Amino acid sequence: xxxxxxxxxxxxxxxxxxxxxxxxxxxxxTSREVKLEGKLMQFVYxxxxxxxxxxxxxxxxxxxxxxxxxxxxxxxENAGVKRDALKVGDEVVIVGRPSRVTGEYRALMVSLKRPxxxxxWGGRTGEVVx
Amino acid sequence: MQRLxxxxxxxxxxxxxVVVWPAGAGAQPARPQTPPDxxxxxRLENHEEDTxxxxxxGDYLGIPFNDAGRMRADTSAESIWGTPEYQxxxxxxxxxxxxxxxxxxxxxxxxxxxSVATYHFQFMRSLDRPVFMDNRPHPPAWAPHTWTGFSTGxxxxxxxxxxxxxxxxxxxxxxxxxxxxxxxxxxYITRHDDILTIVTVVDDPIYQDQPYVESTTxxxxxxxxxxxxxxxxxxFAENGGTDRHHVPHFLPGQNTALKDWLKTDNWxxxxxxxxxxxxxxxxxxxxxNGSVSVANLxxxxxxxxxxxxxxxxxxSPRDGEVHLLPVQGNVFMLVxxxxxxxxxxxxxxxxxxxxxxxxxxxKLLAAVNQLANSVLSAPATNKCAGAVCPGSWGWASPYxxxxxxxxxxxxxxxxxxxxxxxxDNIGGNEKAATSGFFPRGGGFGSAVESVGQKAxxxxxxxxxxxxxxxxxxxxxxxxAALPTDTYYDEFHKLPExxxxxxxxVYHAPDANTDGDSFVYxxxxxxxxxxxxxxxxxxxxxxxxxxxxxxxxxxxxxxxLDLAVAEYRGQGGTWVIPGRGRLSDTADVASYxxxxxxxxxxxxxxxxxxxxxxxxxxxxxTMDFDGRFGATTGPWTxxxxxxxxxxxxxxxx
Numbered sequence: 001x002x003x004x005x006x007x008x009x010x011x012x013x014x015x016x017x018x019x020x021x022x023x024x025x026x027x028x029x030t031s032r033e034v035k036l037e038g039k040l041m042q043f044v045y046x047x048x049x050x051x052x053x054x055x056x057x058x059x060x061x062x063x064x065x066x067x068x069x070x071x072x073x074x075x076x077e078n079a080g081v082k083r084d085a086l087k088v089g090d091e092v093v094i095v096g097r098p099s100r101v102t103g104e105y106r107a108l109m110v111s112l113k114r115p116x117x118x119x120x121w122g123g124r125t126g127e128v129v130x
Numbered sequence: 131m132q133r134l135x136x137x138x139x140x141x142x143x144x145x146x147x148v149v150v151w152p153a154g155a156g157a158q159p160a161r162p163q164t165p166p167d168x169x170x171x172x173r174l175e176n177h178e179e180d181t182x183x184x185x186x187x188g189d190y191l192g193i194p195f196n197d198a199g200r201m202r203a204d205t206s207a208e209s210i211w212g213t214p215e216y217q218x219x220x221x222x223x224x225x226x227x228x229x230x231x232x233x234x235x236x237x238x239x240x241x242x243x244x245s246v247a248t249y250h251f252q253f254m255r256s257l258d259r260p261v262f263m264d265n266r267p268h269p270p271a272w273a274p275h276t277w278t279g280f281s282t283g284x285x286x287x288x289x290x291x292x293x294x295x296x297x298x299x300x301x302x303x304x305x306x307x308x309x310x311x312x313x314x315x316x317x318y319i320t321r322h323d324d325i326l327t328i329v330t331v332v333d334d335p336i337y338q339d340q341p342y343v344e345s346t347t348x349x350x351x352x353x354x355x356x357x358x359x360x361x362x363x364x365x366f367a368e369n370g371g372t373d374r375h376h377v378p379h380f381l382p383g384q385n386t387a388l389k390d391w392l393k394t395d396n397w398x399x400x401x402x403x404x405x406x407x408x409x410x411x412x413x414x415x416x417x418x419n420g421s422v423s424v425a426n427l428x429x430x431x432x433x434x435x436x437x438x439x440x441x442x443x444x445x446s447p448r449d450g451e452v453h454l455l456p457v458q459g460n461v462f463m464l465v466x467x468x469x470x471x472x473x474x475x476x477x478x479x480x481x482x483x484x485x486x487x488x489x490x491x492x493k494l495l496a497a498v499n500q501l502a503n504s505v506l507s508a509p510a511t512n513k514c515a516g517a518v519c520p521g522s523w524g525w526a527s528p529y530x531x532x533x534x535x536x537x538x539x540x541x542x543x544x545x546x547x548x549x550x551x552x553x554d555n556i557g558g559n560e561k562a563a564t565s566g567f568f569p570r571g572g573g574f575g576s577a578v579e580s581v582g583q584k585a586x587x588x589x590x591x592x593x594x595x596x597x598x599x600x601x602x603x604x605x606x607x608x609x610a611a612l613p614t615d616t617y618y619d620e621f622h623k624l625p626e627x628x629x630x631x632x633x634x635v636y637h638a639p640d641a642n643t644d645g646d647s648f649v650y651x652x653x654x655x656x657x658x659x660x661x662x663x664x665x666x667x668x669x670x671x672x673x674x675x676x677x678x679x680x681x682x683x684x685x686x687x688x689x690l691d692l693a694v695a696e697y698r699g700q701g702g703t704w705v706i707p708g709r710g711r712l713s714d715t716a717d718v719a720s721y722x723x724x725x726x727x728x729x730x731x732x733x734x735x736x737x738x739x740x741x742x743x744x745x746x747x748x749x750x751t752m753d754f755d756g757r758f759g760a761t762t763g764p765w766t767x768x769x770x771x772x773x774x775x776x777x778x779x780x781x782x
Binding site for chain 1: 184185186187207208209211212304305306359360361362364367368369370371372376378379380384385387390391
């Protein structure tokens with residue numbers, strides 16, 4: 001019983017922490033997705049939101065430095081994503097919601113895969129940035 | 131979901147009717163009231179709005195926007211949060227009561243009377259907001275604005291009325307609706323047992339036709355703890371790419387998703403979704419059946435009190451006086467009849483950045499002298515008596531000298547730095563330099579004689595070129611007013627510390643003119659920005675003298691690269707504008723953001739083949755004109771737009 005209570009409390013706390021200071025709906029076009037395949041340049045594990053930066057081509061095939069917004073540390077930790085989960089140089093495949101602003105290389109994380117070892121995030125319970 | 135401001139307005143008036151006039155017709159005998167205790171931990175009740183939801187783009191329901199407010203909201207991008215200067219900013223003050231995480235209200239008492247001297251309001255994404263209950267006045271208009279503003283409170287019956295001024299520009303709620311930095315917020319807080327009702331009245335004369343009223347409900351919650359959200363921002367832009375100066379925004383008409391939310395919330399009339407004073411009152415319902423047109427709808431009027439133009443002008447008053455504002459470390463800001471002068475005052479003397487207009491020189495120098503005396507020659511309390519006190523020579527206590535003789539005068543004015551050749555920056559050069567002293571002695575022969583031993587005047591060499599050459603309407607400046615030490619590189623360092631710190635003069639190429647500088651006091655952490663930054667007008671760009679909008683924006687970006695916020699995007703490095711109130715990184719970022727948006731809008735109109743007159747007619751500055759524009763005077767909005775146009779046409 002105690003563990004159930006703690007789980008609920010953890011979810012509530014995580015929920016409070018992840019609620020965006022900015023509006024996702026206003027920042028990102030939630031009706032579209034963009035797929036980024038490239039090399040991880042930076043993993044910023046922090047609050048209020050973590051960021052993954054990836055060098056990947058844009059729709060014209062030009063390499064860009066993409067900034068992908070992820071969850072805060074509490075939510076990622078609860079999902080088993082630790083600070084050392086990703087390393088610079090990892091080849092990753094990211095699906096995200098693109099920015100509403102034309103020309104911005106920014107996205108909201110929907111899913112992340114690392115083909116080299118099968119690491120995935122996104123789709124399971126609690127693995128959504130909302 | 132209830133979002134119409136009219137509901138808030140109704141609650142507001144109902145609340146006041148209950149608490150402000152409790153005796154009313156009941157003829158109860160008046161008796162002293164003890165204000166209720168509002169301190170404690172409070173939990174937000176989501177009765178008025180589902181604040182856990184993500185507000186969609188284009189939801190302006192209940193906001194009495196004017197056209198400028200609507201344009202500002204339509205063109206602002208939520209991605210602005212990703213810029214380095216805004217990543218850690220707290221929620222804007224009007225939104226705090228609707229933010230998640232609860233509220234904590236603390237009280238600080240006067241130790242003598244035990245009355246509440248100050249309330250402190252805290253939220254999850256806030257700084258501490260003190261509410262002073264001791265009748266202190268609000269700061270002058272040239273004092274800085276902060277995220278939380280400056281709040282004073284008073285009890286009206288059982289309701290605490292809080293008035294907050296000096297707020298930074300922000301937003302009414304997430305997702306688009308913005309505020310200017312000229313809004314005043316009034317809160318009415320009433321406790322009914324365990325319920326706290328907060329009515330907020332946001333009066334923004336720049337973006338609203340009348341105040342925006344909201345009510346929010348909290349419940350006491352002894353078991354809750356207000357969360358503290360940490361913020362670990364970095365200097366990279368979260369918006370992707372590699373341009374840390376990127377300013378996200380929508381060009382007018384480009385934000386095509388404003389009505390998307392109405393596809394699901396199809397009960398909302400499209401017109402009401404756009405806000406506006408005629409849509410926020412119950413009378414609006416009569417337009418839905420077509421019995422009254424919106425144009426003919428009559429609604430209550432509640433205009434702002436006072437002129438916003440006068441309030442903006444008060445940040446840089448042209449009152450013939452000199453006003454002093456201590457800034458940080460050695461540095462002081464002197465507001466001298468519409469122009470800011472920066473002074474470094476310390477043991478090694480005085481350094482002035484600019485000398486104001488000629489007519490103000492005597493008052494300015496008197497103020498600087500008084501300042502130097504008070505800083506450096508202030509009477510010291512006798513802390514030791516006898517012959518063994520620190521600093522004593524011989525038999526007498528050094529403090530005896532303080533009693534029996536006047537203190538030594540401060541060291542004189544040694545440096546003047548001119549940030550441009552603008553008459554309002556150099557007007558006092560001759561008198562000020564003559565009143566000062568710069569030791570240039572020994573071994574340099576006649577060259578020394580020709581310079582004399584007056585204060586050194588430092589400027590970019592293009593300032594000297596302009597001052598020493600007569601122009602159409604401007605005679606050459608007298609020799610004694612000319613810069614004595616010029617530089618031509620990207621910066622000029624004073625060769626040694628002055629008043630214990632490095633002072634660096636940076637060139638701002640092709641900004642207002644081709645000779646602009648700004649000055650960085652590296653230990654005091656103050657930047658004197660000169661004319662590239664103003665809080666009372668658009669930048670004055672003189673194309674004929676080499677100025678450009680690109681240069682002004684580049685200079686502001688340079689300032690932002692040097693400056694560091696103290697905490698959560700405010701304070702830290704202070705920035706003294708050429709005109710207007712004392713500012714920080716967030717204020718400079720806001721000004722930079724505005725100019726970048728205007729540049730991009732004009733550039734887009736040029737790309738469409740518009741002429742300068744067509745560009746002016748398109749009103750690309752409309753959402754900022756109420757704050758920074760002018761239709762009369764030496765620098766009108768039309769002149770500014772034309773300068774931007776020419777900058778972009780001629781200097782691609």
